Structure formats: C-alpha cells, structure tokens
Amino acid sequence: MAAAVEAFLCFGLVRDPSYNCSMDKLPLVGIVMGSKNDYDVLVAAVEILRTLEIPHEARVLSAHRTPDQLFAYVETARERGLRVMIAGAGGAAHLAGVIAAKTLMPVLAVPIAATPLNGLDSLLSMVQMPKGIPVATLAIGKPGAANAALFAAEILALNDPALYDRLVAWRAARAQEVLDQKLPD
Ligand code: RP5
Numbered sequence: 001m002a003a004a005v006e007a008f009l010c011f012g013l014v015r016d017p018s019y020n021c022s023m024d025k026l027p028l029v030g031i032v033m034g035s036k037n038d039y040d041v042l043v044a045a046v047e048i049l050r051t052l053e054i055p056h057e058a059r060v061l062s063a064h065r066t067p068d069q070l071f072a073y074v075e076t077a078r079e080r081g082l083r084v085m086i087a088g089a090g091g092a093a094h095l096a097g098v099i100a101a102k103t104l105m106p107v108l109a110v111p112i113a114a115t116p117l118n119g120l121d122s123l124l125s126m127v128q129m130p131k132g133i134p135v136a137t138l139a140i141g142k143p144g145a146a147n148a149a150l151f152a153a154e155i156l157a158l159n160d161p162a163l164y165d166r167l168v169a170w171r172a173a174r175a176q177e178v179l180d181q182k183l184p185d
Contacts, residue, residue, distance in 0.1 A: 026081040027057040029152050032073070032099065033112075034062045034089035041112050042088045044142040048149035052166050054156065057082075063089070063098040070095075074102040084152040087135075088145060090114025093122035096135045106155055108148040109137045 029049055033042050042058065049056045061070040077085065085103065087096035088110035096109035111122035119140035127137040136151065138144035150167075157164040 025055040027055045028081065028083050028156055029054055029056040029086060029149070030073075030077055030082045030084075031056060031058040031086045031088070032061050032070070032095065033058070033087075034060070034065075034091075034093075034095050035114075036060050037114070038088045038090065038112050041110065041142055041145050042086070044145035045086055045088075045110070045149040045152075048146050048153070052149075052153050052163065052170065054149075054153060054163065061095075063095045064092075067098075070098065071102060074099050077103060078105060084108065084155055086110065086145075086148045086152060088112050088148075089126075090119065090122050093125040096126050096137075097129050097133065100129065100133045100135045106152075107135050108151055109135045110144045110148050111137065111140045113141060 031042055031045055033039060038060075039058070046056070046058060059073065061073055063070055074085070083105060085099055085105050085107045086109075087099050087107055089095035090112035091114055093109075093111060096107050100107040109126040111119045111126055113119035113122075115121055123137065123140055126135055129135045138147045138151070153163060153167055157167055
C-alpha cells in the first residue's frame with residue numbers, strides 16, 4: 001500500500017476503523033494481535049510507545065483466521081514506513097513466526113496467557129523458531145508487551161538521537177522511582 005493510501009486510512013476523512021493509528025505521523029511500529037482479547041496485554045506496549053512519542057498502529061490480524069489479510073498487511077508494511085513489528089498472541093501463537101517469514105523487519109513476540117497453559121504454550125511456540133527466521137521473544141504478558149515497545153524504541157533510537165534522549169530520560173525516571181521508594185517503619 002502506498003504511503004499516500006496509508007495516510008488516507010489513518011488521517012483521511014474516511015478513516016478505516018480497523019486501523020488504530022497514533023500520533024500525527026505515519027507509524028514506525030506495527031502492533032499485531034491475534035484477537036481483540038489480546039489488547040488487554042498489548043496496551044502495555046501502546047502506552048510505552050505513546051510515552052516515547054513513537055508513531056505506531058495496532059491491528060487485529062490472525063495467522064489462522066485471517067491469513068490472507070495478515071500477509072497483505074505484512075507485505076506492504078515496510079513500504080508504508082513501518083520499521084519494527086510487535087506480535088502478540090496466545091495459544092499455539094504462530095503469529096510472530098508467520099510475520100517474520102514475510103518480512104526482514106525485526107519481529108518482537110509477546111506470548112499471551114489465553115489458555116489453561118497460562119502462556120507457556122505461546123512462549124515455547126514463539127521462542128522455538130527454527131534457525132533462519134528469527135523472532136525475538138519477550139516475557140509472557142504485560143511485562144513482555146512493555147519490553148517489546150522499549151526494545152522497538154531502542155532499535156529506532158539507533159538512528160534517532162532525539163528518541164535516544166527520550167529513552168535516557170525514561171530510564172532515569174524509572175531509576176528515580178526506585179530511589180524514592182520508602183519502606184514502612
Ligand atoms: C490466538 O488465540 C489469539 O492471539 C488469542 O490470544 C487466542 C484466543 O483467541 P480468542 O478466542 O480470544 O479470540 O489466536
């Protein structure tokens with residue numbers, strides 16, 4: 001999809017409701033989740049990206065329920081300006097691997113607890129990608145989602161000094177939070 005078409009979907013008069021775009025620039029990070037139910041976890045990534053002022057978009061696309069639409073999305077992602085993908089899924093969780101198979105962009109995987117196996121199924125699926133198609137797998141659940149966004153920020157900051165400075169400030173603030181903690185008397 002051409003950048004102009006993407007701009008129309010995100011910011012045009014007839015905004016496509018399936019696109020959850022953020023910021024007033026074309027997205028650099030694409031967050032894909034296998035189900036709307038995964039958003040409760042992936043919102044942790046969205047919050048970090050918002051805080052760091054990184055343009056992003058979030059979509060529900062399933063590797064097994066909407067494979068054709070997922071392929072179409074990933075095949076056009078780079079030309080639309082995306083540079084990093086975050087994929088969150090539960091259960092068999094092949095979403096990240098399928099995305100990685102179709103792009104050379106870094107794919108950061110977030111395992112989600114969606115079955116009685118509590119995310120261990122998704123973690124093992126995502127982290128056990130066969131040699132040749134890499135997927136960087138984070139922790140199960142919200143901590144993994146937040147770290148996926150921070151990892152994406154670190155990748156983008158390699159070529160963005162202003163973003164690097166924002167990351168330095170973000171981490172310094174986290175350190176200060178720890179130093180400010182008081183234990184009960
Ligand atoms: C996966 O199956 C999704 O990523 C989700 O975590 C899980 C269950 O999907 P729903 O039945 O909640 O839509 O594809």
